[in-house]
Amino acid sequence: MSTELPGTRPGGRTERNRVAVLTATLDVLAEQGYPGLTVDAVADRSGVHKTTLYRRWGSAEGLVAAALLFGIEHGWEVPDTGSLEGDLSAMNRELADYFTDPAKSAMPMASVAAAFQSPKAADALREYYRDRHRKGAAMTERAIARGEVPADTDPVEVMRQAAAPVFYRLFVSREPVDAAVADRAARVAVIAARAGAFRTG
Amino acid sequence: MSTELPGTRPGGRTERNRVAVLTATLDVLAEQGYPGLTVDAVADRSGVHKTTLYRRWGSAEGLVAAALLFGIEHGWEVPDTGSLEGDLSAMNRELADYFTDPAKSAMPMASVAAAFQSPKAADALREYYRDRHRKGAAMTERAIARGEVPADTDPVEVMRQAAAPVFYRLFVSREPVDAAVADRAARVAVIAARAGAFRTG
Numbered sequence: 572m573s574t575e576l577p578g579t580r581p582g583g584r585t586e587r588n589r590v591a592v593l594t595a596t597l598d599v600l601a602e603q604g605y606p607g608l609t610v611d612a613v614a615d616r617s618g619v620h621k622t623t624l625y626r627r628w629g630s631a632e633g634l635v636a637a638a639l640l641f642g643i644e645h646g647w648e649v650p651d652t653g654s655l656e657g658d659l660s661a662m663n664r665e666l667a668d669y670f671t672d673p674a675k676s677a678m679p680m681a682s683v684a685a686a687f688q689s690p691k692a693a694d695a696l697r698e699y700y701r702d703r704h705r706k707g708a709a710m711t712e713r714a715i716a717r718g719e720v721p722a723d724t725d726p727v728e729v730m731r732q733a734a735a736p737v738f739y740r741l742f743v744s745r746e747p748v749d750a751a752v753a754d755r756a757a758r759v760a761v762i763a764a765r766a767g768a769f770r771t772g
Numbered sequence: 773m774s775t776e777l778p779g780t781r782p783g784g785r786t787e788r789n790r791v792a793v794l795t796a797t798l799d800v801l802a803e804q805g806y807p808g809l810t811v812d813a814v815a816d817r818s819g820v821h822k823t824t825l826y827r828r829w830g831s832a833e834g835l836v837a838a839a840l841l842f843g844i845e846h847g848w849e850v851p852d853t854g855s856l857e858g859d860l861s862a863m864n865r866e867l868a869d870y871f872t873d874p875a876k877s878a879m880p881m882a883s884v885a886a887a888f889q890s891p892k893a894a895d896a897l898r899e900y901y902r903d904r905h906r907k908g909a910a911m912t913e914r915a916i917a918r919g920e921v922p923a924d925t926d927p928v929e930v931m932r933q934a935a936a937p938v939f940y941r942l943f944v945s946r947e948p949v950d951a952a953v954a955d956r957a958a959r960v961a962v963i964a965a966r967a968g969a970f971r972t973g
Contacts, residue, residue: 606889680888686946687885688807693946700945731945732960735936738944744901744932745887745894755969759933762967763960 591617592624596638597678605681608635632689639682639695643702655714656761659733662707663753666737671748683742704730711764720764728769733760792818793825797839798879806882809836833890840883840896844903856915857962860934863908864954867938872949884943905931912965921965929970934961 595617599608608631614621628634650661669675682699685692704727711726720729736756740746763769796818800809809832815822829835851862870876883900886893905928912927921930937957941947964970 683943684885684888686943687881687888696944697946700947704945728956731940732937732957734944735940735957736933738940739932739936742884742887742943743897743935743939744905745898746901755929756933756936759960759964759969762964762969766963766967768956768960768963 588617588619588623592619592628592634593638593641595619596634600635600638600677600681601674604677605635605684608681610634629691630689632685632692635681635685636689636692636695638678639692639699642678643699647703647706649706649709651709651713654717655710655719655729655764656757658710658713659729659757659760660754662710662730663733663737663757664750666734667748667750667753670737670741714764720761721767721770723770723772724764724767725769725771729760729764732763732769733757789818789820789824793820793829793835794839794842796820797835801836801839801878801882802875805878806836806885809882811835830892831890833886833893836882836886837890837893837896839879840893840900843879844900848904848907850907850910852910852914855918856911856920856930856965857958859911859914860930860958860961861955863911863931864934864938864958865951867935868949868951868954871938871942915965921962922968922971924971924973925965925968926970926972930961930965933964933970934958 592613595613596608599612599616603612610621610624610628610631613631613634614624617624624634628637650658650665652658652661669679682692682696686696687693707730708726711720711724711729714720715722715724733756736759737748737753740748740752793814796814797809800813800817804813811822811825811829811832814832814835815825818825825835829838851859851866853859853862870880883893883897887897888894908931909927912921912925912930915921916923916925934957937960938949938954941949941953
């Protein structure tokens, strides 16, 4: 998979620096969490001079934003279990797993946190979820083809609705999330979709 | 309504300082947003020495946590429109209004943001929503009494489910929120509640 940016040559110094800096950002986040992410820490870790980091990424939030978009390049395997409820449950269990495992949650947590501090990070988060919504629409499109939900069901609204209760507990009410929470939220989205709550017509 | 703390006398210096500091925290947040909230700024604004602030509240996140819990003392008027969908729509429209109006959103936004940076702020947010859930349960309890939803419907799960899609757009996908979004999320929660998705039995 290409990680090439416009105007850079793969294997060139600019591209090597970019990969080193974004990898270092992910490493620092995983080890020290978002409060420990500073431009100095990433400069030390990557071996790229901090002047370069400030010039290209501006701030710690700018680094988080770039690392998040770097993640889009690595894709997301959309669940395909044979039913809409199965697909949404799988998506939600994956979310719950990522955000509650300290080894995996640093980067996604930092992305959401940084968006409160910096419009650039908020734009990156918006772009990241736009990409996820685009990819995840396949779950509802297949359900429409199988006749599970009305033909004019909005696929993105189904995803938002299914995932939202997981995020509510993680970021708002700060309550525990487990497989039962993930599955119930998926079931609710399917009940509402069947009842026509997400029809665009 | 009493804003007395254990061990303080209303009208005493400790209590006057507390009110001055928490009011100053809210003012600084409203004017400069969460990134501008520092202990120094609150010390300047309140006239309370920053040594006192550090000793009692620890950090900017500690101030946000205390200001959030200060808000609980001021209550929340739970909607009572005569129907569950009406009540949840009113709650969601109020949420949408608070979080999208720059004059009102600084404090709630800061509360959610600070919880990513500090366990103390996360605990305060959890306590705040526990209180809201407790108060808001009345919406579903009245709906049960009216026969709108099954008698063993979990009132807190109905609230979480109704509010979650509003917060998903605000904090995760960073998409716009309006009255139509607020109303649809309320409708979905009611459809699922009627279908028995939140039964505890």
